[in-house]
Amino acid sequence: MAQRLSWGMVGGGEGSQIGPAHRLGAQADGLYAFVAGALDADPEKGRAYARSLGIAPDRAYGDWREMLAGERGRDNRIDLVTVATPNATHFEITKGFLEAGFNVLCEKPMTMTVEEGEEIVRVARKSGKVCAVNYCYSAYPMIRQMRAMVAAGDLGAIRCVVANFSHGHHAAGDDAENPRVRWRYDPAQAGVSGQMADCGIHALHLASFILGDEVERLSADFASTVPGRVLEDDAMVSFRTSRGTVGRLWTSTIALGRQHGLDIQIFGETGGLRWASEQPNQVYYHRLGGRVEIIEKGEAGIFPEAARLSRVAIAHPEGFPLAVANIYVDLAAAIRGEATGALPSAEDGLRSMAAVHAAVASAGAQGAWVDARPPMFR
Template identity: 65%
Template sequence: MTKLNWGMIGGGNGSQIGPAHRIAAGLDGLFSFAAGALDHDADAGRAFGRSLGLAADRSYGDWREMLAGEAARADRVELVTIATPNATHYEIAKAFLQAGFHVLCEKPMTVTVAQAEDLVRTAAQAGRVCAVNYGYTGYALVRHMRAMVARGDIGRVRLVVAEFAHGHHANAADMDNPRVRWRYDPAQAGVSAQFADCGIHAMHMASFVTGQEVATLSADFASCLAGRVLEDDAMVNFRMEGGTVGRLWTSSVAIGRQHGLTLQVFGETGGLRWSQEQPNQLFYMPLGQRLQVIERGEGNLSPEADCASRVTVGHAEGMPLAFANIYRDLAETLNAAREARKPDPAKTLFPGAADGLRSIAAIHAAVVSAQNAGRWEDARPPMFR
C-alpha cells in the first residue's frame, strides 16, 4: 500500500501536542510526513521542519505559503493536521478544505457555532473529510466500552459521569507563562477556557460511548485565580437525546490531579468505568454479580478493541497510540475511497466535523448558562435542531 502524504500546521519546537501527532501519524507506516508550517515564526518553523527531515522546499514559513506550495504539486499532501491556537482553526481548515485537502483539526474545531456549521457545509461541498482530534476516543478500551453499550451489555443507559480535571494551571506564578496564558485569553481561546480545552473531551467521550448526543445542559463556571477572564473550573449537568442523565466536572486548578480523564457509564443491568491514566483496564460490574476487570489485549474483545490494540496484553499503551488509531481510521477511509471499496467499520470511528460542531454548540450553551445562574440551555447546534 502506498503511503499517504501528510502535512502539519503548528506543533512546532516545544509544542505539547506536535510530537504526539508526528508519532501517531507515522506509527503504522500509513502516512509519510511530507510538508509543514510548524511555527508562527517563519524562520524557526522552516528550520524545525528541516530538522525533522522535511525537504527545504516543503518546510514552509506559514500556512498560506504551504497551501500555495502544496496545491501546485502533483505529490501534494492528502491530509493536513491543524495544531494551532483555537482562533486560527476556522480560517485554515476552510482554506485547505476548499482547495481539496482532507483535514484533521485539533479541538475545539472553531470558536463560534456559525464557523463550525460553515465547516460542516464546506467539507460536504468539497467532498473532503474534516476530522476533529478527540484523540482519547482512540483508546482500545474506550472503543470496547462503546461496543459493549451498543450491544446491550449494560442495558439502557441511565447515567453517565465524566471528569477531566488537572492541577497544572493552579500556580499563580504561571499566569504570564505563554503556554498557559493564551488558554485564558478570549482573543486566542474563544469564549471558554477549561471547558473548551478539556471538559469538551469528556463530553464528547460520553456521546461517543453511549451513542447519544447532548440535548440540554446547565453550567456553573468559576475563575479560581484572580485576573483570569475565562473559567478554570466548571461543573456541567446535561441531558442526552436518548434520556440519559449526564454529570461533568472539569478543572485546571485541582492540585494533585495529573490528567484526570475518566468516564463512568451506568445502565439498567451493569456499569462501566475507565480512566485515561490507567487505560489498560476497563471495570465492568454486571448487576448482582462480581466486579470484572477487562484487560486491553485479552481475547474475546470486540473487533473495535482488537484492531485498536498494537501490543500484547499487560504492556502499556499510551496517548500517542490512541491518536494513532485516529490516523489509522483516516487512512482506512481515504484508501477505501481511492480503491472504490467499503471501509472497515471497526476502523472508521474518527470524530468528524459534525462532532466538532456539536462540541462548539455545547461550549456556547454552557457559557450562556453559566452567565445566567445555571439556566438550562439547548446544547444542539441550530442546523441539527
C-alpha cells in the same frame, strides 16, 4: 501493503506540546510519509525545523498559505494535512485546505464560534473530503470496547454517565504571567471559555462517543477561582442526551492532587463501566448482581473494535501517542474509502463548540437549562 499516504502539518513546531504526538502517531504504522510542513509562526524557524525533520526544502513552507499554494499545484500533493496551530486560526486554515480539496485533521476546538463550525461542516460536505477533529481519547482501545459493549446492550438501557477531566496544574496563583497558562484564561486568545473549551469538551465528546448519543440540553456553573482570571478554571455541567440519559461533567484546572484526571463511568440497567486515562488498559465492568470484572486490553474475547487498535501484548501499556496513532489509522481508512464509523468528524467538532457556547450562556444565566445543539442540527 497499500502505498503510504503523503502527510503534512501546519503548526506543531519545535517546542510544541502536541506536535511530537502527531508526528509519532502518524508514522507509527507506516501509513504516512511526512513530506510537507509550515511548522512555526516564524517562517524561517518553521522552514529550518521542517528541514531538520527530513522534509525537502521546496516543501518546507513559511506559513500555511504558502503551503496551500505550493501543495495545490503539485502532482504528488499531500493526501492529509494536520492543523495544530493556536485555536483562533483553526477555522481559516481548515476551511482553506478543505476548499482546495485536501483531507484535514484539525486539533480541537475545531472553531471558536458555532457559526464557524457550521461553515466548516458545510464546506466539508461540499468538498467530499474527510474533515476530522483530534478527539484522540476516543481512540483508546478500551474506549472502543466500552462503546461496543454499550451498542451491544451489555449494560441494558443507559441511565447515567459521569465524566471528569480535572487536574491541578493551574492551581498556583502566582503563574499568571506563565505564557503556557495565561492564554487559556484570556478571551482574546481562548475565546468564550477557558477550561470547558480546553478539557471539558474532551470529556463531553467521550460521553457522546461511548453512548452513541448526543447532548441535547445542559445546565452549567462556571467559576474563576484564581484572582485575575477572566475565563473559568472550574466548571460543573449537568446535561441530558437525545435519548434521555442523565449526564454529569466536572472539569477543573485547580484540583490539586489530580494529575491528568480524565475518567468516565457509564451506568445502565444491568451493568456499569468505569475507565480512567491514567490506567487506560483496563475497563471495570460490574454486572447487576455480580462481581466487578476487569477487562484487559489485548485479551481474548474483547470486541473487534478494540482488538484492531490493540497494538502491543497484553499487560504492556499503550499511551497517548498511540491513541493519536489510532486516529491516524482510522483517517487512513476513511481517506481510502473504508468506513470505520468511529472517526471524530467535523459534525462532532461543531457539536462540541455548540455545547461550550451553551454552557457559557447557561452559566451566565445562573444555571438555566439551554439547548446545546447547533442550530443546523435542531
